[in-house]
Amino acid sequence: DVKVTQSSRYLVKRTGEKVFLECVQDMDHENMFWYRQDPGLGLRLIYFSYDVKMKEKGDIPEGYSVSREKKERFSLILESASTNQTSMYLCASSSAGYGYTFGSGTRLTVV
Amino acid sequence: AQRVTQPEKLLSVFKGAPVELKCNYSYSGSPELFWYVQYSRQRLQLLLRHISRESIKGFTADLNKGETSFHLKKPFAQEEDSAMYYCALSGGTGTASKLTFGTGTRLQVTL
Numbered sequence: 710d711v712k713v714t715q716s717s718r719y720l721v722k723r724t725g726e727k728v729f730l731e732c733v734q735d736m737d738h739e740n741m742f743w744y745r746q747d748p749g750l751g752l753r754l755i756y757f758s759y760d761v762k763m764k765e766k767g768d769i770p771e772g773y774s775v776s777r778e779k780k781e782r783f784s785l786i787l788e789s790a791s792t793n794q795t796s797m798y799l800c801a802s803s804s805a806g807y808g809y810t811f812g813s814g815t816r817l818t819v820v
Numbered sequence: 821a822q823r824v825t826q827p828e829k830l831l832s833v834f835k836g837a838p839v840e841l842k843c844n845y846s847y848s849g850s851p852e853l854f855w856y857v858q859y860s861r862q863r864l865q866l867l868l869r870h871i872s873r874e875s876i877k878g879f880t881a882d883l884n885k886g887e888t889s890f891h892l893k894k895p896f897a898q899e900e901d902s903a904m905y906y907c908a909l910s911g912g913t914g915t916a917s918k919l920t921f922g923t924g925t926r927l928q929v930t931l
Contacts, residue, residue, distance in 0.1 A: 751923035808866040
């Protein structure tokens, strides 16, 4: 089974802090994705990556950046956390021709 | 632009009743459609995809290009079907393989 591991299940951060969310997959997938999940809004794509050091903006990239220095790791960075970034963050990976495999999510609260 | 619409936020049915979760999409090319499910306290997981044309846990979904729909159906609901269901669309392979999700429908199966 493909495993996608998100380093933290719950995080509480203060407004203005720089926040790092880490995601690691163990099946050599080319593609990795970060979504946020909010009630009534579904999943919205923040950023994705098709290869090491490559990144593309999703639908809601404002206030976020990403880093992919190694194929298995994809980090989401909140440069200066704000309360409207309180959400559930989901990481996923995929390989061509297959569906996504999701991590268990990180619930971030910004106070 | 690709878009997925799930018109119902909540669908409540009795055990043994038929279930239909609606999904409509807009996409100018040839889409690939998926249903994902999230059970309580579990990660989001793939339920089925239209190209495989299989039945998973008694659920089926048929892509209707004329009506741009991909409704999820099950003839007899079970309590364990209670979950959040997301319809998703992929515009193609390679760099276009990112998924666009609907807002989700919560299915509640009661006795």
